[in-house]
Amino acid sequence: MGRAETVIDPVLPLFRNVPSVRPGVCRICRTGPNNKPNGEPYEICSSCARTVNGFRRYAEPVVSISLAVEEGDDNGLFRLVARREAVPAGTDLLRPVTLMAATLSRFYDAHQACLTQVAGGPFTMVTHIPSTRLDRPAEAFHIMPRVIDRIAALRALYKPVLLTNFEHAAVLRRRDSHPDAFRLMGMPNGAQALRDERVLLVDDLFVSGAHMQSAAYALFKAGAEEVVALAILRLIVPSAWHENRRSIWQEASDQPFSFDRCCLCSSTKR
Secondary structure (H helix, E strand, O other): OHHHHHHHHHHHHHOOOOOOOOOOOOOOOOOOOOEOOOOOEOOOOHHHHHHOOOOOOOOOOEEEEEEEOOOOOOOHHHHHHOOOOOEEEOOEEEOHHHHHHHHHHHHHHHHHHHHHHHHOOOOOEEEEOOOOOOOOHHHOOOOHHHHHHOOHHHHOOEOOOEEEOHHHHHHHHOOOOOOOOEEEOOOOOOOOOOOOOEEEEEEEEEOOOHHHHHHHHHHHHOOOOEEEEEEEEEEOOOOOOOHHHHHHHHHHHHOOOOOOOOOOOHHHHO
């Protein structure tokens, strides 16, 4: 924990709290849903409504450690995690894999109980979502295995069981999910290789949910008892015309970030 704090503390102002579920916050991904014609917010956002549509089971909630924006002066965390840029931290440069491992380690240490409560018991497996970018060879080697390898509690349970079905990769790039976008390594469709497994599915960035929910569905289809999705960042677009997203980002920017709270337990720790 001390090592993680040393890495994160210089850039802690870049982090933004993820809200707990309430009216105006999507119950799945914790960003802002649209409002109904009567002015009341929907329970889930349009992206989640689209990406879980047709799936018998999906990951709910998706737990993200921090909100992030892609553009503007507050996009430092997005640049680190999504664009893989090193950023200044004191007199040194902070590398993406170092920051991501420290963030995931510190969050897991603080909120393992929150995550296992959602899972219904201790995790029996940790895995990640493989790359879907054959058109970008440098991205074919995902950073998450290196991140997970630096965290002893996750490394002990890590199994890279998912493979990308590149036939459907274009669907994911359109930010739509697909039930066959991923398959289990060495297992035909329908095989119950993960029966009774409680899986922690880890990714770096949650945008629409297409990748996360497609991967979660593949794990459920393989027999997983429960899949808990954990993302380092949840991208949010706080447009002036989108009341709920703008309100969530403003609240997150006004409040100091703390690893003592998460979107699952913040309502009880305030």
